[in-house]
Amino acid sequence: MHNFALANKKSPDFISELPQIEPKPYSNGHKIKWINHTLTSTEVTPPDNLIKICILIESGEIAITSVSDIANLLGVPAGQLLYILYHKKDNYRTFEIEKKNGKKRVINAPCGGLSILQTRLKPVLEYFYRPKKSAHGFIKGKSIITNAGMHIKKNFVVNIDLENYFESISFARVYGIFKSKPFNFAHPAATVLAQLCTHNGKLPQGACTSPILANIASASLDKQLTQFAGRKKISYSRYADDITFSFNQRNIDIIKKNDDGSYSLSETIDNIISKNGFKINYDKFRVQTRNTRQSVTGLVVNDKVNINRRYIRITRSMIHRWTDDKLKYALLFATEKGYQAKDNNHAIQIFRNHIYGRLSFIKMVRGKDYPGYLKLMSYMSHNDPLKTQEGLRAMKETENFDVFICHASEDKKDIAIPIYDELTKLKISAFIDHVEI
Template identity: 25%
Template sequence: MTPNPGHTPAPSIRAVADSLASAFLDAARVPLDPGSGGEVLGHGAAAREHGWNRPVLIAAGASVLGARRRWLSPLVRAVLDAYPRAPFDRPRELAAWIEASAVLGDACAAATARGQHLVLVRHAVYEPVGAASPLPATPAELAGLLGLDIGELAWFADQRGWNRRAGSARLQHYRYEWRARPGRVPRLLEVPGQRLMRLQRQLVHEVLTALPIHPAAHGFVPGRSARTGAAVHAGSHVVIGMDLTTFFARVGRSEITAALRRAGWGEAVAPVLAALATHAVPEAVIRAMPPGGNPEERFALAQALRLPHLPQGAPTSPMLANLAMRRLDDRLLGWAAAVGARYTRYADDLTFSGDQRLAARSDAFIRGVSGIVADCGQRVNERKTRVRPRGTSQRVTGIVVNAHPAVDRRSYDALRAPLHNCARTGPAAQNRENLPYFREHLRGRIDWVVSLTPKREPALRRLWEAIEWEEPGSAPLR
């Protein structure tokens, strides 16, 4: 680090993150062996084995910063935890993750407090995502990308809302299922038909993964997760959790269109893509809303569902919601930074954490958040707002973060009980929801707990190995 005289501009945290991401990925592309003639590996197991590891990335980071800083090792450890494999095809995503990391934020803040700034002796050199694959410029090009003719594209996009008025359920693009929630407003699942579902999944894999997602967003973003979001808040003096109500239904088609335009889509094709991913619910479905919630909440939900919105059940909804929430994320990140706090969002869960400054003005801070949320078209569920000071169980998306991300005892017991009962009475008796992949479901839950709390692994291993599965292939935990 170096003193920061008035004529020497300090690099932004984004510039530091970009440069580190570029250096990490360059370092991971190593020769096969010293005699390989300089051949470089760009992908594959060999690249991960030889170049995507802690010593190599620390050395690469030191080459960017001009020295091996103390915070570089924990940053590299966090990167390898979030990205077990090098994201060669997603450099901007890696840079955004590093930019949002608590380690880098703390390092920049500490340098600023000392009147210094980080030095960059090497800068990012990678090309922007999407430079080699331009976006479809016309509806015809979008139709070609999806394997449709222009008439089929118009049918599925349904920009005039004909589908909402279709008399036969067979002609509707979605099927509907109300989920009652005691004491709360019901939830409507809007599940696309098979062909529309395939088209939306194609959009996710071929188009939406390249969209710019805010660094504060951790839900439904490749390389980020509930764990990476929770890690930002570990060891904080106070953690504030807030929840958005009827989140997807409040993200309208016009917001998606505007977000796509800001992301580089042309004015001819952005409305069509937005229409493919949004939907207005038929009036008969709204009238069938089961009891639950107060009249104001029910009215607000019905009004949102009547307008084209992101359906809860469509594969495109989470990523497009993240894109549309970029303005909200920017404003909340700035609001948090004003009191030295951190901010992350996992879908509709907002989390803030900080020191005594945030704790001392938590009420005013929460009121400010609610105002910003309302100004951005969303609404805070005030009943679910929680202020968790140090000394209480601080949870973020179900993960305890008092010292480091970990699974709480209640969640562990909720997994241990079905494992024990599977060994005692058999898996079939415990699969009460008739899940077709019940074994894989349990394995996934075990892997999740062990990734957060490794000390639980021996006990869970014993329970797993005591289960007798009817079908073959029950591999031991590793």
Template identity: 35%
Template sequence: MGFFDWLTRRLLGAGRPTPNRPEWAEVSEEAGRSKRLRATAAHRPQLLAQNGLPPLATRDDLARALGISRGALDWLAFPDKAKEPPHYSAFAVPKRSGGYRVLYAPKGRLKKAQQWVYREILAKVKPSAAAHGFAKGRSIHTNAAPHAGKDIVITLDLQHFFPTITYRRVRGIFQSLGYGEEVAIALAMLCTVRPAEKLRGLLGGQRHRMLPQGAPTSPALANLACRHLDARLAGLARKFGCTYTRYADDLTFSGDAAFERTLKRFLPLLHQVVKKEGFELQKGKTHFARRGARQEVTGLVVNDGPRVPRAYRRRLRAILHNARKTGLEAQNRDKHPHFAHALRGRIEFIRSTHPQLAVKLLAELKALR
């Protein structure tokens, strides 16, 4: 009995295999694929060539492209039913807004395979025009800029963003790119994880395989999973004469006074679109900011153009000033393990809107090290 035959029997239970049913399709159903889904199993080499993607027709092709054996691929993509994901280190970290975020760090061989999938496949597929997070040439600055100088800015959060994007969606993404079912299943299994039971409460109760936050493939897959959502929300924004952008799970709409007068009609339609696309808005995280108040988008104030908030700049300048007397570590009140590196990250954040100040702050930081 080959490795994959043994693995299939372990996953599905001993017994006679289903007649005329490919082994990888059986495992796919175990991974959470509904039997009612229409199987779009065709490999479409012309579409792959059009997108500049590797022409992988079988799992053997995928294994060769990854530079590993077929057995190693099956071991990475189709792990046995373990209580803990065998190819990840999972841990919960506190969020600034309260609660915890579950991060998954893929282990060596899986991480290397995921990096190949990202580099050779996902990085070659452009996200929607509305997506500004995890997209080359886009940033929090490009996400905030379209909302500058508007009469009203509305920000909303998608709840349990990565856990909501399940194996079924991910497999569908790879099939939409032109991969046949066999390869799409293997790719989707490489890029998803079955959540450990003890962590499900932090993941919205998700039990099925999902995108692991922390894997190199997850940000790009999340953007691709939102293509239809972005298209529908951009269309809704055009209908109401407002602007829409998305940065990861942060949705932003802005417009003039005429748009503000339509909010009673706009908001129910917005909720309806999000729900129909399989997502959910986080309760209590919808914020309205009119021109007279501070309007903030992805950490930048946009009342008169994207800029880092003054209070943020003041706090960083105070840390560096005090560190000249006490040393850097005395200012590390949150016990950050790489405090100097974190401060440099804050300076780079400031550089996006205040480049001259960033140069000065960076020089001060270097003088302290």
């Protein structure tokens, strides 16, 4: 076994020696600059053989023990690394986004050198993380679709939300991850990495390293709930902070029915979750029975993985608005969502991107040949001067229509539908939204 650091001397107490190794300031006219200048994504690259290094770390042939080891692993001078972590003040940009329930979600997005360092660390985390079968969030080859697919055609679907999921994973917990298997990093190295990956003592929403570390921190929870589900012959999955159980016979070890007909979560599940350092958000606890619409991570699972019809209707309505008066509704959309459009063209671009994003989601869930998707995409493409390749494909797939009726919402009843009815009588194939979409 050998140290990864280029120097073989014992790792210093890096906190006390920080003033000696931090970047040195010098005067440049009226400004102060640093000899060890600002890190950029193109200046220093991590080792090309990063995976080989990870293999050697995993086998125990390389020991990560010091700050220098971490600096070498990330391809950055040690002084620069410590300066970014302990002296630089503007490492994060904080902003809010609106949740579906109207509340605000705080996002802490890393900036500058810190963002670059986290991006370089991410492949190392991905190498060492071994996903549990039950975990579906932020994992290559998995998605909300694979997560929802675990719970098709079940009599009971139970949704549990973990409250403040990322924020509940503390600096100490992240430090413990790097100290234990499979990393086994020494105290100085684990401390620096925990500092690199946390903000105000917890995992920040907005850092590229947070989802993987959250999954690693949840591995014990996944293991225990998977074992529990296996004993009870029920299905269990987790997508980030969304936990789902499903089964056909009412299971008293999961839920219990109250006198008023509502359901409560059993203490068994509550205890497993709390012992793993998480807390349940009971405002989002739901039990969905077979005779109601059952959804998992936003997808309907009663008979197959499907999209909520309301999502389709809203998408169709947005395309109507785009067709009717794109500027008017783009400005309204930007105002409703709190987007800061630079000008009218920017507002239109934001609205357009949002519509195409919704269409892409429908395509992802239902497939590229789903008729409903093709008709919506074709409808949008017919009314978009900047046609996409996918839009042109959809238009070609729906060429079986002789007439494509586009109309303003107020003209639908008195003009568009009568025209459609007359064309139908003449056996002319016509497209109109309320029939074809």
